[in-house]
Amino acid sequence: MNNHKTIVIDLEENEKCRTGQFNELEKSEVSSVLSVKNVSETNRIWNVRVLLADSTGGTDIEEEELIAGEIDAGSQWEHNYAVDIEAPLLVVREVFDTCSEVDTEDPHWAYAFGRANPVEIVLIVKNNSNGVIDNIIVNKTMPEELSQVMVQVSEKGSAEYDEGTKQVFWKDVQVNPGEEARLSITAVGEVEDSEMKSAGELVVSYRAEGQQRSSLDPDMTGLTEFLTGIETAETEPNCWEVTLECSNESDLMVRLDKAQIFLHPEEGGEKQLKVDEKPSFEMEPGQEWTTSFEVKSKSPPKCTQEVVYTPMRVIKKRVLGKIVKEPQPIPVYEIKYTKTFDPPEVSSFDKTPIEVNIDIENVGSASINEIVVEDHLPEDVMPPKKEHVTIWIAGEEYNGPFDLQMEPDNQDPETPHKLTFTIGGLKEIVGELEPGKSVRINYAVMAWKSRPEKEYPSPIHITANIVPPGHATEISSEEGKHEIGVVYKKRRISAKKAINKGAGAGEYSVLLVVENRGEVTVENVKVTDWIPSGFEFVSVEPPEEEPTLSQVEDGTNISWLWTRMNPGDKKKLRVNVRGEGEYERREPKVVSD
Amino acid sequence: MSVLLNPGIWQEEAVTPPDTETKVIIATNEATDALGNATEVATHSKAWILGNEATIERVKEQGGKPWLLHVLRSEEPYEIPGLRVIPYSLKRDDPETGEPMENLGLYLELGKMRVAYLGDSKVRGPFGQFEVDIVIVPIGGDGVFPIKDAVGLCIDAKPKLGIPMRWVSNDQPKKFAKYLDQFAQGVSPLVMEEDQTVETHWAAGNEFRYELS
Structure with missing residues (x-):
């Protein structure tokens, strides 16, 4: 080929594609221009016909021959046409991972509220054509909630981040047939609310010189000065x-x-x-x-x-491409909770069952797959058994598996306990917990002789996570937020005593009346009376109230122990003694827990 | 031996049919929700009516036959073949005035079976210390035991069976059963529905068994 001028038949095919939020191809179209360019400076050409023969398949051109007619020097003739395609030459994929610190097969797709989310965005362009694709320019818009944006060094092209426009430019990228190029961007994502966020738009343009999407094989005839x-x-x-x-x-x-x-x-x-x-x-x-x-x-x-x-003519052709990816929505997972005791307070020194209700609401915009509740029970509380824990998910009683770890693993009310409920794998079992839906955990504990001078804090810590799991969002109770209240009920035990002469000489009948006049049950009530020297215990009425006798220096101590006396309970004991001398009176002693 | 306990009238309706056959009727107090139609039942079946003084006086007012009445006194056993009863003076709130009034808690021995029947009691008295096989206890609150005190009694008395009564909402017996199951080791809760019967016995002399219809 010499350097003299030749007519140019030019095929410029523009493929424009739109991909969806998750890289799925939504639309692709090719609008093209076939042009005949008369590059002569002085001579027109005429009777120009573009010959397409049977190469028009896949296009909207119906004729096998296009009449271009007369073309002046330096001018061109154009014909627009469309081409059907299934996929673009360049495939673009964006992987937006909201938690790059946790390795999972699939990327994380939601922000954890209240946390610094370690975001990694990977942009991938793959050449699916048989020729080189160059001039690839990738323009990625970074969302507002991302900071500390770092563009990693790419093996192909050059990339930089413009803080002012919040754009990442990746340019001068060239990809050989079948190969791909990647760019990794890291950032920290922090959200101030749980509204749905956007991952930012992605626009890619490229050029595939010498390639075409149609199968047009044009030729031409024409005349010039000859x-x-x-x-x-x-x-x-x-x-x-x-x-x-x-x-x-x-x-x-x-x-x-x-x-x-x-x-x-x-x-x-x-x-x-x-x-x-x-x-x-x-x-x-x-x-x-x-x-x-x-x-x-x-x-x-x-x-x-x-x-x-x-x-004479030459054929020039190229494909110019543009792919716009719809921004991926990035939801936020956030929870709120309430915890209540029913009753909210108990009487001191009593045993009272308390219903504990923990309601965890998904107040975010992402569906939740796992909830872990760490609930702390103070001492003087008997914890529940797993089989008595009831769980509702989205208003329906949940009968699926869950885990309850109790530390220590016993029901001893004298030690504090930590209960850890894990309700996981919801996606596979009943479906994820959708925004606006709640999980309720209900169980009962037994307040066990709560003391009025003590405090019974019951803090709680809850985490929630998505699938695949990333960093969990968490919420903790404020200090002193959840306490089992103790209502002080006064203890009041009266002990009265009367000494009466018995039927025979030296016989006395001692009447003891012990009564719980307080507002609360008392336990381990020990009543001790004294029988002077010279007298001995004979019997007691009722006979089942057999006392314990112990010798002391100046007589005999006689005592009873009752494990529990409710308010209003009264004990009436008649102790018969026999002996000689004067029966000295001392007041009975009462002690209790 | 058949003993009818507290054939009360609830919501102006007699719980027990007047033609009920029984040998002994015990009302733990004179209030209508305890005494109920005991006089009518006793007249029909020629049964004894047992209760404290106030209860017996109320029965007399209702035309009860004096020769079929017996006053129970606190801690004084009453015994007939097949039945031994020891009443204990407890308290309840008068359903009309709200003032405290006497309610008898009953310790019953029917053969080898020992039963604590708390009637309409608001206090437990000595029942937490008794060794019994069955505790029948009110749980409805409002003048009688609330659930928590009924559960507390069962925890301390450690019967084989804890049977709730006198509830005013359907979740009360469920909670009672749940709490017993959870916090009262060795005590089986038994919530009985209307017209159900339970048969209890000691198998081989030392194994407690029960069957619910």
């Missing part, structure tokens, strides 16, 4: 040389495709084809081409010619 003529010269008497002369008068390259010379006999009759050539001769501007034959004739022979030529 001289043809026949010269007849007698070389010997009655012997003629007939020469066909062609001359390219344009500044374009012209290809001579056909040259025929016909001789018309003197005596009449059908013309005779004397020269029939298909030279495919490429003629530079000003270049000539000749062909000749000899013939004997008394008079100058009569000849005509048929010449076919066309301005």
